[in-house]
Amino acid sequence: MTVFQAIVELTKASWRVLRRHPCLAWFPILSLVTAIGVALLLGPILMPGDGDRPSWLSLLVVAAAAHLVQVFYATALTHESLKALRGETPSVRAGIAAAGGRLPAIASLGAITGTFGFVLAMVGRSRRVAVKIARAAIGTAWSLATYLAIPVMVQERRGGLTSLRRSSDLFRRTWGETTLSEVGLRVLTAQLGLVLVVLAIVLVDLLGEGLGVLLVFAAIIALVAVIGTLEAIYRSALYVFAAEGVIPGPFDGPELDHIWRTKTDV
């Protein structure tokens, strides 16, 4: 099985879960809407209104708030994805309630990942090629090592720091599957993004700027919702494989056998 076939099969398995529980797709949409709301709320308070450039601190506060919103909804989505993989019925309300009960852990995880992301972004501003390469390598290693932090936080009820530690421990057992997921998601996003660009050109040409742009905007939101949800479902399945030692139902089939490496006895 090629990497591309593996990505297709994993996406199909995640899609089956999403089709059965379409309410899961609401979490990325709510995340986006809440983040925009928070930015609109904090913007006028923190940004100068006289045309001056906003201070670094103001931008940092807005970015931190948006990041916390994103972690909050990712926690809610993961909670409900794990439920869906157990054969239970997920709901938006239950997911938000579960995330609401984990606010200290969400805050600590968000603070660590947000700070690291900010430092990486600052380093990335350098014009030196060696620094840019180092930044890309560290960023990739960080995203792989922290890949399972949210499922760990949800399922094992850990705090932010211990979830990150446990995630890197689980990554050592599932590095192949995690890397496949990361690569797969980027390939899928790039392909769908390309389709979206073509669609945008056609729609604006056919319907004019007003309606065309509106439809393209709706397509972008739908894309964000679907990809975000598919990734959370696969991430939850990968966590079950790494921590519990089994492949959850929707991901267990002959066409997916080659993807899961047989090391559940470790």
Added chain:
Amino acid sequence: MPVALDIDYDRGVPVYRQIYEAVTTALASGALGRDEQLPTIHELAQRLAINPNTVARAYRELEQDGHIVAHRGRGTFPAERTEPVDKDELLRAIYDRTVIEAARHGISAGELVRYFRKVKP
């Protein structure tokens, strides 16, 4: 189910294996009686908030190893023992689990043995 079943994610042992060990320990110690029914896969999965496949795998391996028997329509029960328990095998299993647990707390097997000698009844 009279089996001490607290999942310890820090042990680095897959959850299905922890269930397997909890049931065999309960059987060996007598905490789980020969006529006591084990919870269904869904009951135990729900109680532990884990995937049903995890419990199913633990039960499957327990059945394959002859520890439990699943009766269609009646539930899952400890298997009838036709031969006496091999005490050496049982002691070895208890020793292995104790050494692993002690190592998690930075206690060596030697320290453990010295402690057992010190507190011998």
